[in-house]
Amino acid sequence: MKFLSAILLTFILASCGGMNESSPEPERDDLTRSEEEAVTVSASEHGNTMTFPAIENKKRAQKEKDESSEEESNIEPSQPVEPVYSASSQGITPETIEIPALDVKADITxxxxxxxxxMEVPEDGDLVGWFNRGVKxxxxxxxxxxxxxDDRTGPAIFFDLKDLEIxxxxxxxxxxxxxxxxxxxxxxxxxxxDAPISKVFGPSSSRNLxxxxxxxxxxxxxxxxxxxxVVFTELIEETQT
Incomplete structure (x- = not known):
């Protein structure tokens, strides 16, 4: 009990600021001074073991934190998702074209x-030509x-192309x-x-037509x-009909 009383007295003096410079400081158990001052002065004796609730709680929290950090370190970092491309990511060989706003439907050669x-153009005014030296x-x-x-007989397939709107x-x-x-x-x-060849035919990261x-x-x-x-368009949807 004398040993217990000495321990209690040490914490009381520390919390009250009454310890002088020559007095030996108690072992801190990794607690800061502000944490020491917040320690509740209570203890229980179990055989040869004494426990202080605030200190034990601090140690338990630190142990749980260390275990959590160890578990996190064992988790393998996630791998970036690989992009999935559709079957037509390299383009399609076009056969028909439809422009609903102009009521146009035509075959493509x-x-x-x-x-x-x-660039060649179809001889038939009712056909649309795809430039096969370029991108699909x-x-x-x-x-x-x-x-x-137009052609010799009158308006041709793209006669109303000027009427397309954004x-x-x-x-x-x-x-x-x-x-x-x-x-x-x-x-x-x-x-x-004097058309801008690069803008019309050149490379682009977009999928343009x-x-x-x-x-x-x-x-x-x-x-x-x-x-x-020149009407510039960009791909917005792909479906299987």
Whole structure:
């Protein structure tokens, strides 16, 4: 009991600030001075073991914290989710096109380059040509479709292309039933010999579809219209029909 009384006296003096500099300080058990002052002066003797509630609670909390940290350190870091690409991530070979706002439905044929390096266009005014030297519709980049505004018989397949508005949609399908829906983002008119080739045909991280036709006054000397209309669209949906 004398030993217990000495321990109690030590904590009482510490909490009251009555310990002088020459007095030995009690063992802190990793408690700060402010925590020592908050210790309740109570103890119980169990055989040769004495327990102080505040100190025991502190040790128990620290033990639980250490165990929790150890468990967390054993957890393997999560791996980044790999992107899942659809079957048409490289694009589709287009066969038909539909433009609901213009009541246009047409078949698509493949076109390449002329001997002079210009893009070919379909001979039939009712057909749309896909430039097969470039990106397939649905693939990353700028895919290009071209059609006549008119021909010798009158208005052709893209005669009303100038009437498309921002937000209108264009649907392109392949032979396997994959349908890609593109949304109109902008319309631009360029001189026929000064269109921005890179913007229309060049690389892009977006999945774009650009529609081209003639517009403006017909130049009889050049045998073509003086300007080109380009409708820029971007993929917004893919479905299987």
């Amino acid at each position: 493949q076109v390449g380059l002329k001997d002079d390096g210009a 519709p649905g693939g990353a980049g700028n895919s290009v479709l071209a059609g006549h505004v 937000g209108d949609v264009i649907k392109v399908r392949d032979g396997d039933g994959t349908e890609l829906t593109f949304e109109v983002k902008s319309r631009e008119i360029y001189p026929y010999d 650009n529609l081209i036709t003639c517009t403006g006054e017909f130049d009889r000397d050049q045998g073509t219209h003086r300007e080109r209309l």
